[in-house]
Structures are given as structure tokens and as C-alpha cells.
Amino acid sequence: MALTSTPNGTTVDKTTVLSSGARAGIDTADLKPGLADPVHESQTLFRHLLDAMARPGRAVDLETALDAPTPLDPATAAVVLTLCDYDTPLWIDWIADTPPVRSYCRFHCGSALVERPDEAAFALVSDAENMPRLGLFAQGIDQYPDRSATLVVQLPDLEGGPERVLKGPGIATQAVLRAGGLPDWFWNDWRLNAAQFPLGVDIFFTSGRRIVGLPRTVLVEG
Amino acid sequence: MYVAVKGGEQAILNSHKVIAEERRGDPAVPELTLAQVKEQMQLAVDRVMTEGSLYDRDLAALAIKQAQGDLVEAIFLLRAYRTTLTRFGATLPIDTAKMAVRRRISAAYKDLPGGQVLGPSYDYTHRLLDFALAAEEGVGAPQVDMAEEPVDESIPRVTDILNHEGLIEEEVAADDEARVADLTREPMEFPAERDMRLQNLARGDEGFLLALGYSTQRGYGRNHPFAGEIRLGEVAVAFEPEELGFPIEIGEITVSECQMINQFAGSAERPPQFTRGYGLAFGHCERKTMAMALVDRALRARELDETVDYPAQDEEFVLYHSDNVEASGFVQHLKLPHYVDFQSELQLIRSLRRRHDEEQMEAAE
Amino acid sequence: MTMRSENGAGVGAPAEGAGLESLPGSGSPPGGVPAEAVQAERQRWMSVLAKAQLSELEQAWDQVEERPAFQWLRPPEIGMVMVRARSGGTGGQFNLGQMTVTRCALRVDSGATGLGYVQGRSKRHAELAAIFDALLQDGGRRAVLDEEVIRPLAAAYDRRRDERSRKANSTKVNFFTLVRGEND
Numbered sequence: 001m002a003l004t005s006t007p008n009g010t011t012v013d014k015t016t017v018l019s020s021g022a023r024a025g026i027d028t029a030d031l032k033p034g035l036a037d038p039v040h041e042s043q044t045l046f047r048h049l050l051d052a053m054a055r056p057g058r059a060v061d062l063e064t065a066l067d068a069p070t071p072l073d074p075a076t077a078a079v080v081l082t083l084c085d086y087d088t089p090l091w092i093d094w095i096a097d098t099p100p101v102r103s104y105c106r107f108h109c110g111s112a113l114v115e116r117p118d119e120a121a122f123a124l125v126s127d128a129e130n131m132p133r134l135g136l137f138a139q140g141i142d143q144y145p146d147r148s149a150t151l152v153v154q155l156p157d158l159e160g161g162p163e164r165v166l167k168g169p170g171i172a173t174q175a176v177l178r179a180g181g182l183p184d185w186f187w188n189d190w191r192l193n194a195a196q197f198p199l200g201v202d203i204f205f206t207s208g209r210r211i212v213g214l215p216r217t218v219l220v221e222g
Numbered sequence: 223m224y225v226a227v228k229g230g231e232q233a234i235l236n237s238h239k240v241i242a243e244e245r246r247g248d249p250a251v252p253e254l255t256l257a258q259v260k261e262q263m264q265l266a267v268d269r270v271m272t273e274g275s276l277y278d279r280d281l282a283a284l285a286i287k288q289a290q291g292d293l294v295e296a297i298f299l300l301r302a303y304r305t306t307l308t309r310f311g312a313t314l315p316i317d318t319a320k321m322a323v324r325r326r327i328s329a330a331y332k333d334l335p336g337g338q339v340l341g342p343s344y345d346y347t348h349r350l351l352d353f354a355l356a357a358e359e360g361v362g363a364p365q366v367d368m369a370e371e372p373v374d375e376s377i378p379r380v381t382d383i384l385n386h387e388g389l390i391e392e393e394v395a396a397d398d399e400a401r402v403a404d405l406t407r408e409p410m411e412f413p414a415e416r417d418m419r420l421q422n423l424a425r426g427d428e429g430f431l432l433a434l435g436y437s438t439q440r441g442y443g444r445n446h447p448f449a450g451e452i453r454l455g456e457v458a459v460a461f462e463p464e465e466l467g468f469p470i471e472i473g474e475i476t477v478s479e480c481q482m483i484n485q486f487a488g489s490a491e492r493p494p495q496f497t498r499g500y501g502l503a504f505g506h507c508e509r510k511t512m513a514m515a516l517v518d519r520a521l522r523a524r525e526l527d528e529t530v531d532y533p534a535q536d537e538e539f540v541l542y543h544s545d546n547v548e549a550s551g552f553v554q555h556l557k558l559p560h561y562v563d564f565q566s567e568l569q570l571i572r573s574l575r576r577r578h579d580e581e582q583m584e585a586a587e
Numbered sequence: 588m589t590m591r592s593e594n595g596a597g598v599g600a601p602a603e604g605a606g607l608e609s610l611p612g613s614g615s616p617p618g619g620v621p622a623e624a625v626q627a628e629r630q631r632w633m634s635v636l637a638k639a640q641l642s643e644l645e646q647a648w649d650q651v652e653e654r655p656a657f658q659w660l661r662p663p664e665i666g667m668v669m670v671r672a673r674s675g676g677t678g679g680q681f682n683l684g685q686m687t688v689t690r691c692a693l694r695v696d697s698g699a700t701g702l703g704y705v706q707g708r709s710k711r712h713a714e715l716a717a718i719f720d721a722l723l724q725d726g727g728r729r730a731v732l733d734e735e736v737i738r739p740l741a742a743a744y745d746r747r748r749d750e751r752s753r754k755a756n757s758t759k760v761n762f763f764t765l766v767r768g769e770n771d
Contacts, residue, residue, distance in 0.1 A: 025467025028692065028700040033660055086309050087407065106464050107692075108661065110310060277670065277686035278707065308666035310688060310704075315671040315680050322748055324755040332762060340758040369759070372752030379676060393675030402671065402680045416674055417681040424683050455755075456748075458634075459686065461668050463704055468626055471634035472668070472688060473706025481675065500675045504684060 026103045032067050034081055034108035045082040052204065052213030057166040057175030059158055059210045069100040071126050075206040076154045077104070083150065084109035084122050091120035091149075095127040117149070125153040128181045134189040137201050145198040148216075155207045156181040165221040166214075168194075174221075177212060179205050187220050194219055245290045259283035268476075268505025269293055273546060274300030275406075275425040277475050277504050294427075294546050301547050312402070314460040314469055318453060318479050318502075323373050325454035328380045330483060336377030341454055342506070380451040381481050381498065390483065390496040414537050419521055424502060426544030428510045434534040435516035442532040443520045447499070450483035454506055478507050482515035489527040497526060632723050632737050636716040637705045639740040644715040647736045655695040655722065663691040663703070663710035689713040699724040 035041040045062060052060040068077035084090050090111040092101060105111055105124075114120050117136045125131045131153065140148030155161075161180035164187060167173075193200040193216060200216035246253065260267055260283040270282040274297045281300060289295035325341025328334055340346065355361060384390040403418035405425075410418065423431065438445055456476050462469040480501035488494040499519025501511030520534040533539050543549060636644070667685040674681060690704045691713045701721025703713035719736060723729050 026465040028465060028660060028694070029698070031660055031700075033658065036659070036662070038662065038664060086311055110464055272684065275684035276667065277684060280708070281687070304667065304685060307685075307687070308664070309685070310666045310668050310690060312669040312682070313671050313686075315673045316683075318672070318676045322752060324751065325758075338760040338762075339755055340760065341755050366754045367757040368750070368753040369756035370753070371756060372749050373756045373759070381675065393673070393678030395673065395677075395679045398680070400679070402682055404669065404682050406669075406682075406685075417679060420674055420681040421683070424681075456751075458638075459668075459670060459706065461688070461704060463690070463702065465692065466702065468630065470630050470637070470704060472637045472704045473686070474638055475670070475686060475706075477672075477683075479676065498675050500678075502672050502683060 026107050027099065028103070028107065030100060031103055031107055032069050032100075034104075035066070042082045045078050049079065049082060049204070049211070049213070052211050053202070053215050054170050054213075055175075056168065056170050056213050056215055056218045057177045059212050061210050064209055069098075069104045071096055071154075072101060072104075072124075073154055073206055074209050075211050076124065076126070076152055079152045079204050079206060079211060080105060080122065080124060081108055084111045086110040088121035089114045089119055091115075091117050091123040093123070093125045093127055093131060096124055120149055121147075123149055123151045125151060128153050128155055128186075129183050131183065133185065134193050134201055139196065139201065140199045142199070148199060149201050151201055151203045153182075153203055153205050155179055155205050158205060158207045158210060158212055166218050167221065168215075168218045170215070171218075179212065190214075190218075190220055245288075254287055256280060256283045256287060259286050265506055266291070266293060266296075268503075268507050269428060269510070270296045270300055271505055272503040272507050272510060273297045273425050273427065274304070276300050276304045294550050298547050298550065311461065311464070313472075314462065316457045316459060316475075316477070318457060318477065319379060320376060321453055321455040321457050321477070321479075323377055323453060323455040326373075326377060326451065327449075328451045329449040330380060330451075331383070334380060334383065336374050339373055343508075379481065381483070384450075384483070384496060388495075391486075391492070391498060393498065393500075410541055412538055413524065414541055416518075416522070416525075419537065419541060420500065420502075420518060422541045422544055423514045423517055426514070427546035427549065428507070428513065430544050430546070430549075431513040431517050432509065434520070434540060435513035437532065438516050438520050438534045443516075443534045444528065445484040445497075445499075445516070445519055447516060447519070448483045449512065450481040450498075451479075452481075452508060452512070453479045454508065476505050478503050478505065478511045480508070480511035480515040482512070482519055484519050486526065491527070497522070629720070629723070632733070633702070633704070633716070633720055635737050635741045635744065636703075636719055638744055640743075641709055641712045641715075643740055643743055644712065644719075647740065648715055648718075650735065651722075651732075653728075655697065655718070657693040657695045657701070657718065657721070660692040660694055660700065661690070663689055663713045665689050665708045665710070691717050693717050693721065695721040697721075697725055 035045075041064075045064065048060050048062050052058070062075050062078050064074050064078045066074045066077050066081070068074050072080075080090070084105065086109075088109075088111055090105055090109065091114050092105065101124075102113060106113065111122070117123055117132050118138050120138065123137055131151075134151075137149035137151065138147060140146060157180045159178050159180070161178045161182065164177045164179070166175040166177055197216055202216050203214040205212040205214065260279050263283070263286060266286055267279055267282045270285055270293055271277050271279065273293075274282065274285070276282075278300075281303060282296070285296035285299040285303075286293065288299060323336075323339060323341075325343060326336060326339045328338065332338075381390055381393070385392060403415060403421065405418065405421050410422070414422070437443065439447070454476070456474050458471045459473050459475055460469045461472045478501075482499035482501070483496045484499060486492070486495055486497040497519065499515035499517070499522070501514035501516075501518065503510050503514070517534055517540060520532070521537050521540060523530050523535040524537075528535070530536055666688055668688050670683045670686050671680050672683040673679065686706060687708050688704060688706055689708055689710055689712065690702075691710070692700060692702050693714075694700050695718070699721045701717040701719070701724070703715070703717030703720065705712045705716050719732065723732050723737070
């Protein structure tokens, strides 16, 4: 009965997806608390996420005191807690796919955890170097471009990587991003992603308490 | 080109004040409390919950007070509020066989297990205005007789009784793990399956469904219905929280249920038998469930190989027009300024009229 | 079960709390008895707590002497669940409409996790249900709390239900047939 429709229209049976064992419930023994004041904090966080998407490339400090389960940074957990809920299937990459993180996401978000990237509305990537190619996530469909995935990609830093110049809506002239820890293919894939607008994925890069928004409208140079 | 017109702000603010005053009525009369609405306008509350598609008596009472008793407006308010709430998940299907029955009647069988329990109903009143209710001292606290014993713990469904003879189609879930359509999450698609149709009808406008149901009885639809069974009572609601991994009861809701039994002459695939139409609603909404059951049956035409000749059998017609929030929104949007639209229409009509007049003159010459 | 002061170290939480393994009926009856028995018990008391009236819960809470300190895992939150039903009562599922629900989760200092899921929008109701749920997982307190809180609440609920049902039953029709038109 616990079924969820995924962005690409396929159907996920939560009960089978979740059952690495039985329908065992969630082990709450070591569960970390979520947002202390969920309504107001998630509203504040959501405002920050909007700002990040509206000003692509510009780092936004989420100012969150969240105690996130390893290996998640506070910003990563904050984005997931703010955006994911019962209606949004979540895919977690293999490094973050630990019982504490699974419990954390299931308990605080209520999201179904899915095995395949293309079934997810949100994807949590903690090991960016080994992340799946962007085309493997839900891209949306012509009638419903919104049925694409939003990726939350945790990076070691947002300053130490190679310089990229970004242009597009929300950027007055140009923005410079130095995201570190991305795979070699990433910006090539991003060009393909941007080329298929209005379809394509959106990304939040996270690191520590900060995030950078990369909506599908962003064009990259160099 | 759009031309923004400003200047209505003060007028709108003052209109809010006027509506607040109108709603309050004569201040010499005590103000209505939500408890009074909830306790003494129960059937209005039930309709607002059903069509507002949110079971919460207090919120429905508030919506009714705020809307000055305009139930369609109250339904709109409740639907709007609902969008602000997070969804935790879906419940296990409620089991109406385990209902704590307060009313249960069948028009198909006189003597049936569990008996005919009339419960609260206006059916057996004389429909004469009762001036006792207008008396200044009110009605106090009416007393009800109590039987020695409660109603039977589990009352068999009339349809199950017919099932024993194999004379009625069976209702079983073909695939209980199948995804359940949800209009709050996905747009309507045609052909619409029964899950989507029933959800649509359950929150559909009672007046619209009543008229359609009536039309099927008057010949605009080929079915000969019997009210197989009507029930009113309380059912437990069970939910399985993710974190528990097993279901728990989280409350109890009142529902009305109607099982309509319809004659069916048979088709290539099915022998002659009775078919069913189903109606279910929050609270005490018996008329609604009866109408819903008639329309549900009519909409099964495609599935039962019947030709679709009448409005009640036409799923696009029924499902696209049943929702009073949508309907009222689209009808009432005509009140919004259409000044520019209208100016262009005016020009068009003027030029058509000019041409018409010229042609008339030419013809006359 | 003994009370522990360290978080997470309480034996009760994983064994009798949220980590229960199977649904009733899905496990083998002879094998996994303890977990299932506790699960059935917990289902029962959570149901009683959810269906109790707030005033009754407050009254019961007033009588509790040893009140635990607790930490919110999830502060009370108002939301909804989609109520499902079956076509014809027994057929395929459909969505009838939603219902307001308030939920919360807390961890008492013994380590047990208490969960409240209650119909309606009372945060206090959810909170009290969760605290009692946590306390009832403490084997040392269960018997007393069951006797003094759960049973009376269940009895009050049954009384309301019985009263309603007996009123309904006063409207049950007793048909009798009049014989007429008989030939002499």
C-alpha cells in the first residue's frame, strides 16, 4: 500500500524498497534530532535555498546548527530536511547509505528511499567524484519538466576547485564558481544538461554550512 | 499589452470591513461559537468535510462561520487550508464491515441479519416546521431511549448475503499492492479508472451528483437501482508510521456508506446478475452517498460493455464538472476585470455591425 | 527492564521500542514471540491513547508521580493522512479524503522512544500520548501504568461506544405482519 509515484512516472513500492530485511520500522535508538522548530526553521532555510537558486553560483550561508549524521555536512542535511517529504522519493549514494543516514532521512522526511537514481525526486550525493552521470537521474518529461531530480551534492570545498564562469538568468554579468571535488566529466555533462532545457536536473552544492545553487538554466564557460 | 489598473486597494480593505460586519450580523445577538456550529450544524459540517476533503470538525466549523454559512465557500476555505499541511502518508483502508453502526437500513431485504436500525434520520419525520425549536427557552437536552443491548458487534453486508447465491458481482481487489490514483497529486487522466472516479465523486458537489443520479433514474442511464444497504457509523483509522513498521489506530471517523444494487442483463462476458454502485462520504452525508453510488454505477458503463449515451455515463463530463471549488472558481472569475477583453469585443462587434448595415443598405439599393 | 541514564544505552529502546521486526501474523507464531507480543501490546495502548479524550489524558498525567525528562526527536507537528477506503467496501482501494493528524516523537531519559500519532490538531494530545508510550515501554512501570491509565481510558472509550450503540439499537425495527384478507 505504501506506494509513491516517481518523477518519471514509474511506481515505487515503498515496502519493497525499504525492506533491506523486514518492514522493520526505524531504529530510533541513536537517531539525531531534526530541526528543533521545523515550521519556522524550514521556512528560513527554504528562503535561503530560493536565494541560492535565484543567484546561481553565489554561496549562501544556511546558518544552521543542525547536528547531522556522518558523513553529512550540516548544509547537506538541512537541504534534505527542508525539501524532502513523504511525496519525494530519495536516492542516497553508497558512502552516505548507512543505517544512521537512512533512518535520519526516513524519520525526519518520511521519504521513500529508492535504489535507482532515475526513480528519485531528490538525490543525496556525498561522494561527488564517484557520482552517477547526470543523465542517469530523472530529467522530467515535456508535459511535466518539473518531474526531474534535484541533486544535493556535498563537496569538500566551494573555493579550491578549478575556476568556472557561469552565466544565465539570475546572474547580472557573470559568476565565478570554484567548486572542488567534482568528477572530470561534470561540466561536460552540465553543458548537455543545460542544452535540453526545459528538461534537466537542478543541483545544490553543499559544503559545511554553505550552499551554491546551480539551476538547469545556468550556462558554463571555460 | 497589459495595462495595470490600480486604485482598488482602499475599496477592497473597506469591503473586508463590510463583510466582517455583515458576518457578525446584529451585535445585540450573541456571537455564534464554533462549538455551536460543530454541535448543532453537524450536517453542514459533514458536507464541508466531505467536499473539502479534510476530516476535521473544528476546521469545518470555522470555515462555515467564516463563510457566513455559504457551504461552497466554506469547502473552498478548507481545501485551501489543507494545502498548507504536510502529508504523513496514507492510512490502511478503512473497514466498513467493522463499523460501529448507528444507522443501517436495506431497501432490498426486510428481515436481514443485524436488522434495520433507523438511527438518526429525517426520513420518518413529517417535514412540518417544528415551532418548538423556535421557542425562546430552546429544546434543552432531549433524552434518548437506550436499548438493553448494543447493536450487533459485526453486521454482515447485504452484498455479502447476495454473494452467497452468486447473483451479484464480487468486489475484490485485483491487486492490492497496486498504486492508488490520487487527484491531490496528479491531474485527472482519461480513461479514468475506478479509484480516480471514486475519489473525484467523494469530494464532488452534492447538488451536481444528486441531479446526475436523479437523471439516471428518469431514464438518462440504464439502471434499475435498489438501495441495497445504507450505513452510518464510526470506523477506526489505522496508519502505519514508517518509524514503527506496524500499523496503529490513530483515531476514529464517522462515515456514511451506500451500496446500490443494480439490475444487469448480462453481456458477452458476464451472465445476468446484479452489479453495484458505491458511495462513501465523511460524516453523515446519506443523500450524497446515494447520489454518488448511482453515478458510480453509471460511470461503469465502459467496464460493463454498455453504450455511453447519457451525461451521467460520460466520465469526462461528470468528472470534469463535479468539483465545486473548480466550478465556482471558473464561473466566478467572470467577475474579475475583463476591461481590455471587453474593449476588443466591443470593437469587433462595432465593425461587424458596420459591415452588416452596409450590406443591408447595398441590398436595399 | 531497568532505567538507564545514558541516551541510547537503554536496553528497552531497541528491543521493545521501535526496532520491532514484523507485522502481526507475518511472523512465525512459535518463534518470535516476545517482540510480537510487545508489539501487539504497544498497538493496543497506542490505539487507546490516540482515541482517548484530551481531558482524560491530562487527568491521567496529573496522577503520574515520576515524570521523565525527555528530548524531542520530532516536536509536535500538525499534518494529514490520506484516508483510504475500498470500492464496495471490499474491492480495490481508493482515496476517500484526508484527515488532520498530529504527531511527535520524543526520547525519555531511560532511552525509550515514545511516539504520538493522534487524529486532530492537538499538540498536547500527541505529546501526552508519546510520553505514555515511552513510559509503557519500561517493563518496570508497564503493569502499573496499564492498570491505572490504559485500562481506565479503554473502559471510558468502551462506555462511550456502548452508550452510542444502545441508543442506536433503540431505533431497531421489530417487524410484525398483519394478516388480512383471509378467506373464511
